[in-house]
């Protein structure tokens with residue numbers, strides 16, 4: 507019987523199997539940020555276990571609220587910073603070099619095909635775009651991971667999502683994943699791996715694949731995964747070129763992280779997305795999704811372009827194409843947060859930052875910021891935001907505020923009009 511990609515990763519990392527449905531896996535990486543890791547650090551310290559299993563496999567960043575906005579967030583940063591220093595964690599990204607965790611870690615080459623990765627963050631599923639098993643975990647698992655380099659998981663039942671056809675211009679990975687979540691609902695993939703395959707995924711850049719996998723958790727998925735291919739190799743090449751002689755060698759090696767043809771799935775969904783339209787959420791659940799056409803004219807107060815879903819260079823390029831030579835409506839506030847310093851620099855070089863500024867956007871430093879409503883663009887009660895982020899939960903970006911999730915193209919077009927519109931009228 508064939509195996510899925512996730513089963514193969516489990517087989518290669520399993521340490522033991524003390525219970526029938528518990529698989530203890532060796533970890534290739536533990537990612538950390540300043541909101542959840544300090545809780546684990548403080549507890550480990552209190553128990554006299556202020557150690558890490560391997561400092562080279564731990565990566566840490568201050569990203570959620572940075573620069574610190576108050577004493578509490580300053581303290582969270584301090585705990586993470588001092589811990590990283592104390593424990594010899596070299597890959598620690600502090601202010602000036604920091605970016606959104608799920609953007610900066612892949613950019614630095616820390617997510618690789620076949621890897622097992624955990625982090626105390628629900629969108630850790632993003633890293634599955636590289637053909638890795640990457641899952642968000644709670645404090646206890648994070649502590650064990652930091653200390654022992656292992657984590658216990660249930661057997662990875664997999665849902666396969668085959669995306670056929672060709673996306674129309676103006677339709678992006680974000681529209682696809684919003685559509686998939688609408689079809690599966692917010693618990694349609696609970697505790698399962700969502701495997702994204704098919705010609706549409708094959709055509710996607712790593713950035714787009716990360717957008718897809720990023721929102722797996724919004725359908726309840728433990729992890730989203732894509733098969734590694736030449737696109738993956740090209741993205742990682744600068745980090746792996748000493749390990750492999752040629753890109754073909756790298757591809758050969760990574761090809762073992764692809765599901766077998768006769769692998770067994772919990773369910774297979776097959777969609778032709780050739781006719782898919784730009785999508786947007788309404789309400790407070792990420793499966794409340796409609797075509798933008800049906801929401802056109804909905805008034806918005808703020809536009810946010812950024813986050814681990816859509817704050818990468820590809821996203822900024824798309825938004826800038828829509829905004830070029832235009833001004834955003836006087837009735838809205840536009841905020842863009844490039845997700846990492848490298849993305850920011852590239853956007854500067856390419857004139858994208860200037861496009862945003864000329865259009866009337868406020869450009870912030872790389873941070874999660876407005877995405878979780880803690881800083882850098884909190885909504886007032888009754889306000890709504892057209893946002894490229896991944897969660898539209900009630901009050902997510904500010905108490906009493908509403909969030910409409912959409913692609914960067916739709917967000918940029920909506921900024922110009924001051925209400926939700928289809929980006930195709932601009933591109």
Ligand SMILES: CC(C)[C@H](C(=O)O)[C@@H](O)C(=O)O
Pocket residue numbers: 541542570626627628629642878
């Ligand atoms: C702060 C963190 C625990 C949280 C998460 O896990 O998702 C955040 O990143 C979010 O998106 O709400």
Ligand code: SF4
Pocket residue numbers: 570606607608627629813814815873874877878895896
């Ligand atoms: S950008 Fe938003 S969703 Fe992503 S990790 Fe930060 S707070 Fe969470």
